[in-house]
Amino acid sequence: MILKNQHFVIFVTTLLFASCKHSVPKVDTIEGKIIKIDSSYTSEGTIEAFVSPYRERINQVLDSTLAYAPKTISKTDGKYNSTAGNLMADIVLEQVNPIFKSRTGKNIDFVLLNHGGIRTNISKGNITTRTAYAVMPFENSIFIAELNGTSVEALVSYLIKSTKPHPIAGIQIIVDKNKNLKTVNIQGKPFDKDNVYFVATSDYLITGGDNMTFFKDHLSLTNADYLVRNTLIDYFSKKDTITSVVDDRFIQEN
């Protein structure tokens, strides 16, 4: 009888435990949706007030004038080279070469960027830090790739086939009226297939961006630790007036 009683208690306890365990709620219904955050939601005041001094500081810095452009500098004002492309490639050569030379003892031979990497024109008027962010919003930095003659040939073929004026500096390409290659000069000297060349470009293109696959066969790679945008900001800061022209760095002869 005593045993029975003990059994009863164990039985009841087990029963209660089990029934309680069963009644622990389980997921029964799930509803999922995506809510668009539009102007029907008012801004929360405390957040607005918290952000405000940060925003003011950024605007103050971004809108401070660095230089002046007497004419609009455009990425679409030339067929084979553009004022914006020429300016950017020239800036990269001027700003990055001293760093590369101090680290390696070598000079950058030429620069190649991509046309799509220029995000906007530089309008006539004041140039600010904001201008540099608008032209180059991405955090791409400059790398110097050492290329052999075969890779440089592939690079030149790519540029001739391309329908866009990719920014170049330090290299001159001349094609005939049928777009056959006539001349390639690098640093004013004829291209020599047996030479190696140091080409400054962006990490985006090094990693195969815009299908510039010729960069993958680089012989060496040097990180300049210099953001493309910062080359622009530093250059704008040291110059008063920013001008650029469409020139003969890439032309088609009749």
Add this chain to the structure above:
Amino acid sequence: MERRKFISKTAGTSAFIGLGGLSFSSCQSTAKKHITILHTNDVHSHIDPFPAHHSNFPNLGGLARRATLVSQIRKENPNTLLFDAGDIFQGTPYFNFYGGELEFKLMSMLKYDAATLGNHDFDNGLEGLYAQLPYAKFDFLSANYDFSNTLIDGHVKPYKTYLRDGVKVGVFGLGIQLNGLVSKNLYKETEYLNPIEIAQDISRTLKVVEKCDIIVCLSHMGYQYQNLQKPDDLKLAAQTEHIDLIIGGHTHTFLDKPTIVKNKNDRQVLVNQVGCFGINLGRIDFYLDEQKNIRTEGISITV
């Protein structure tokens, strides 16, 4: 002898009554529960709304508006959790100027519970991330990045459980392969582990050991890739068995509604991603009820 029998009988009966009363009230209090999970991904330092003339997202987004929406939902259901699936950093001058300080402070003000790490959260290196950690009053979760040999060792947990109204929600994070996507000098000795294998282990731990009622994965792997070798959220859902919800990121995928995927056990899993730049907020409501027999296929999912 008779007396002893009587005493033990009485003890048994009173034990029954006592336990019965106790269990009745405790069982009663566990019925009908509602957990709301809110989420963002790839906000990329977008704090202000887009301008009215913006070509893609005119007058959309804005963190202060999101704050209003989140507090409305919290008022409606205090048992709300708020998560982010990574790429908090990079995309506006707020990040360039302040290195993520403002993003973390604001997310803390919105009472985010946890975030996983996206590839862009390494953009200022491990040092840059470490410097901003004091401003984040929420958890960082990543199960497939091994940070043991890095500066941020101990600051990122593989998973965490959250108890809301007696419901245990287990949350873990998964990140994308960093090699080829982020410079090595930024992620340094961070080790990337196979996310699907890790997810199988962690979700089993959350189910069996931690006995979670809801299991959520914060993933920065991406929604879907054609490459069968490249892990994504849809593959993760199909190849695991205990996950209820995958909150995705990385691919900036704007879904019309959360996707329902069948898992390894033919049970339904929700995969959601809300695009990027704080344009949208994801909302998943879990309703829990008493069920004598749990038939997984009986869960009703409305999207």
